[in-house]
Amino acid sequence: MDRRRRRTGALTLILVAGAWAAMAADPGPPLRAMRWMSPEANLRNALSETPTECLRPPQAPRAAQAVRIGRAAFRTPLLLGGQAARAGLTCESCHRAGRGNPDFQFPGASGAPGTADVTLSLFSSHRGNGVHDPRPIPDLSGTRTALKVAPKELPDFIRGLIVEEFDGPEPPAAVLEGLVAYVSALDPAACPHAPSTPVTLATTMADARLAVAAAGTALAEGDPSTANLMIAAARAQLGLIDERYAAFPDDRARLRRADADLASLQAAIRERRPDAAAQLAGSTGGLTALETRLARREPASLFNPEQLARAANRRLPPRAS
Amino acid sequence: MSLYKSLLIAGLIAGLSTASALAAGGGGGGVGGGGEMPSASAPRYDPAEEYAKAVKALQARDYKTAARAAGNVTTAAPKNLDGWRLLGIAQAGAENWKGARRAYERAVKLAPDDLPSRGGLALSLANLKDPKAQAELDWLKARSGSCGAGCDPAMLKAMTADVERAMAGAAPGPRASRTSDALIFASDRGDHAYGAAVSLINERRYDEALASLEKARLAFGPHPDVLTYQGYTWRKLGELEKAEAYYRQALAIAPNHLGATEYYGELKVERGDLAGARLMLAKLDLNCAFACAEAEELRRWIDAGGEPGR
Numbered sequence: 001m002d003r004r005r006r007r008t009g010a011l012t013l014i015l016v017a018g019a020w021a022a023m024a025a026d027p028g029p030p031l032r033a034m035r036w037m038s039p040e041a042n043l044r045n046a047l048s049e050t051p052t053e054c055l056r057p058p059q060a061p062r063a064a065q066a067v068r069i070g071r072a073a074f075r076t077p078l079l080l081g082g083q084a085a086r087a088g089l090t091c092e093s094c095h096r097a098g099r100g101n102p103d104f105q106f107p108g109a110s111g112a113p114g115t116a117d118v119t120l121s122l123f124s125s126h127r128g129n130g131v132h133d134p135r136p137i138p139d140l141s142g143t144r145t146a147l148k149v150a151p152k153e154l155p156d157f158i159r160g161l162i163v164e165e166f167d168g169p170e171p172p173a174a175v176l177e178g179l180v181a182y183v184s185a186l187d188p189a190a191c192p193h194a195p196s197t198p199v200t201l202a203t204t205m206a207d208a209r210l211a212v213a214a215a216g217t218a219l220a221e222g223d224p225s226t227a228n229l230m231i232a233a234a235r236a237q238l239g240l241i242d243e244r245y246a247a248f249p250d251d252r253a254r255l256r257r258a259d260a261d262l263a264s265l266q267a268a269i270r271e272r273r274p275d276a277a278a279q280l281a282g283s284t285g286g287l288t289a290l291e292t293r294l295a296r297r298e299p300a301s302l303f304n305p306e307q308l309a310r311a312a313n314r315r316l317p318p319r320a321s
Numbered sequence: 322m323s324l325y326k327s328l329l330i331a332g333l334i335a336g337l338s339t340a341s342a343l344a345a346g347g348g349g350g351g352v353g354g355g356g357e358m359p360s361a362s363a364p365r366y367d368p369a370e371e372y373a374k375a376v377k378a379l380q381a382r383d384y385k386t387a388a389r390a391a392g393n394v395t396t397a398a399p400k401n402l403d404g405w406r407l408l409g410i411a412q413a414g415a416e417n418w419k420g421a422r423r424a425y426e427r428a429v430k431l432a433p434d435d436l437p438s439r440g441g442l443a444l445s446l447a448n449l450k451d452p453k454a455q456a457e458l459d460w461l462k463a464r465s466g467s468c469g470a471g472c473d474p475a476m477l478k479a480m481t482a483d484v485e486r487a488m489a490g491a492a493p494g495p496r497a498s499r500t501s502d503a504l505i506f507a508s509d510r511g512d513h514a515y516g517a518a519v520s521l522i523n524e525r526r527y528d529e530a531l532a533s534l535e536k537a538r539l540a541f542g543p544h545p546d547v548l549t550y551q552g553y554t555w556r557k558l559g560e561l562e563k564a565e566a567y568y569r570q571a572l573a574i575a576p577n578h579l580g581a582t583e584y585y586g587e588l589k590v591e592r593g594d595l596a597g598a599r600l601m602l603a604k605l606d607l608n609c610a611f612a613c614a615e616a617e618e619l620r621r622w623i624d625a626g627g628e629p630g631r
Contacts, residue, residue: 078617083519085614086580108516121520128524167523169621169629232612239611259611 030302030311031243032088038113041103043312048305050199053097054141054191055182063181065217066174069226070182072211072233073175074098079229082167084123089166090236091179098186100139110134118165126164141186154180172225174218201241201298205291208237212262212283219277224269227280231269234287235262241294244302251294258290366397368404368574372542375407384415394542395427401543401570402431402438409441421445436464436472437539440480447487458484511540515547522554530554545571549581556588564588577608583615590622598623 029035031047055071058064073079074091094101094116102114109117111134118135121128138147149157158179162168171179197203215230238259245251265283268276294301302308371393378387388411394404405428412420422445428438443457461481468474514536521530531554537547552567565588571581586601602623605616621629 078612078614081614081618082523121523122516123523125523125525128520169617232617235612242611256610263606263609263612 030246030308033093034312035087036089036093036104036106036110038103038105040113041105044305044309046103047312048199048303048308049196050203051097051099052192052194052197053099054186054188055098056185056187056190058181058185065214066178066181067185068210068214069174069178069218069230070180071178072207072214072230073171073179074182075207076229076233076236078232078236079162079171079175080166080168081162082123082125084166085168094137095140098140098183100137104137118161123167124165125167140183141188141191143188151184154183158183172223172229174221174223174226175229178226199303201244201291201294201301201303204237204241205287205294208234208241209284209287211237212280212287216277216280219269219280224272228266228269231262231266231280234283235259238262244308245294245297246302247300248297251297254290254293258286261286366393368394368397368401368543369541369545371397372403372407372544375411376540376542379411379414382414384411387411388415388417388420391424395424398543398570398574400431402428402435403538403542405431406435406438406441407542409438409445413441413445416448418445418448422449422451436477436480439464440476440484443480443484444487447484454484454488458488511537514540515550518550518554522550522557525557527554527558543570543574545575545578545581548574549578549584552581552588553584556584556591561588561592577604579605579608579613579615582608583619586619587622587628590619590627595623595626 033047034043037043037046055067057067074095077085077088077090079085079091080089089106092098094104100114104110104116105113106116108122109120111117111132115134115136117133119127119129119131119133121130140147144151155176159171159176162171162176211230211233215227215234218224218226218230238255242252242255242259245255262283265276265279268279298304300307302311371390375387375390375394378384378390388408391404391408391411394401395408398404405424409421409424409428412418412424422442425438425442425445428435429442432438439457439460443454443461446454446457458481461477461484464472465474465477465481468477514533518530518533518537521527521533531551534547534551534554538544538551541547548567548571552564552571555561555567556564565585568581568585568588571578572585575581582601582605586598586605589595589597589601598619602616602619605613605619609616
């Protein structure tokens with residue numbers, strides 16, 4: 001009984017934080033990620049910058065493609081299932097740029113900032129243990145020994161996270177292989193000198209293009225499932241841009257048209273239409289043109305830290321002194 | 322301030338802030354006008370928003386406003402139990418027992434076993450000195466012997482006591498002794514109840530999930546998210562018709578609700594209505610910007626012809 005009380009008590013604030021993205025409700029904070037940020041976090045800094053990625057990309061083309069796939073999947077809500085995917089969570093929500101996230105505090109799923117309960121019935125129909133036991137989110141770019149997962153156990157471990165911890169669908173083999181490759185390519189020795197780097201339109205759009213490129217390669221290799229997840233990853237990146245352009249309906253309309261084009265591309269791939277590969281090849285150029293168009297207003301968008309700070313302060317309740 | 326009012330207000334505070342926050346996007350409209358057919362310019366209400374208004378008015382002990390807002394809920398969602406029940410509570414607060422009786426009668430017609438509605442009806446009849454109160458009191462007493470899943474024994478006991486007091490001649494008060502309405506709202510916080518329900522569903526504890534969702538409904542009223550999960554839970558219990566009714570209620574309030582559309586589509590797959598499921602998927606594909614889990618999950622159901630992986 002006590003166990004249940006503790007767990008349900010911890011869930012009390014879930015909706016207050018608006019983590020239920022599907023709720024027909026208050027539009028919520030300007031950026032979705034704010035829903036799972038600690039109230040104590042400096043939102044301006046936390047969401048205008050991201051930790052630098054400690055990635056050591058492999059040289060071999062096949063291995064490099066695997067890392068590209070894993071990196072894109074890592075940033076895609078659709079990799080996960082159930083409530084996490086519906087709330088917009090990705091692996092990257094907890095492990096920003098493959099590191100940790102000291103500001104992560106999903107109400108009901110976290111304790112102190114930077115912690116998460118990975119055995120929570122709210123997200124999982126498999127691993128709920130009835131106890132609110134959040135643990136520190138590890139830095140995936142830290143030392144291997146700190147991660148407590150042996151390299152040979154990584155595929156099963158990651159699959160378990162997706163399928164059991166988050167009730168996600170079985171990932172395509174290439175996606176699981178890619179996630180293993182990506183996580184394995186994170187290396188503390190590869191960390192850039194600067195601890196963080198700005199989040200910009202260019203970096204976000206670059207991620208979208210990389211995902212589209214990974215989709216193209218997957219499609220060429222006869223793997224439509226992976227190709228479609230990669231396109232979903234690109235669409236997710238467009239969504240991240242869209243929310244930072246909320247003040248500009250015409251730019252948002254452009255983003256939504258680009259998104260609709262990618263959705264139509266997914267349909268073409270599912271239906272095995274012969275023109276799918278050609279459509280896909282044209283997508284990268286389309287995204288570059290879109291970026292050029294959007295760049296004009298980037299200084300006035302929420303990619304600008306000052307604009308973001310103003311928007312965040314408008315939306316958030318006053319902090320206790 | 323009477324104890325009754327204090328309890329009622331304390332109970333309402335629990336769900337109020339979240340209820341207001343949740344009410345904004347449910348649909349609704351406003352008053353149109355100019356060059357439209359009368360039906361197009363008639364007032365349209367967002368039932369969840371009006372529900373929140375009614376709860377807020379009850380908190381302020383403004384029973385007339387509460388009754389008006391609750392009446393708007395019943396106008397917007399006439400087949401939804403919550404609005405009629407809330408209207409009954411508002412009318413009872415205003416000691417308009419005839420109005421309360423009418424509202425509770427509609428609620429009981431929609432949900433014959435709904436404890437708060439049966440208790441409210443019994444109390445209204447007792448205060449009106451209507452002999453039918455005895456039959457309602459008998460129903461409450463009979464229920465005490467079978468107060469199982471979804472039945473709150475404390476609420477049942479308090480209601481029975483309230484009705485007995487009213488029948489004994491204490492009507493129309495004293496309010497200080499009436500505790501049942503407060504218990505209806507104080508039973509739990511709506512947001513807490515909703516989050517707990519989702520976890521209970523994942524643990525396949527469906528009866529408990531339904532009880533928790535009932536509590537959420539008391540706080541939020543006819544909120545599409547709550548209705549959707551009620552439908553989902555009934556579906557998991559194999560009650561497809563009940564499930565469908567909840568999904569349809571959710572979609573009547575919020576026609577583009579992603580969760581309700583997805584789950585209604587899954588229900589159609591379970592019934593073998595793949596064409597119907599595909600229509601739901603087409604709607605999701607139209608409404609899902611930047612890819613959404615709801616569409617992909619329904620797509621997997623359709624591709625598998627049932628629950629994926631089973």
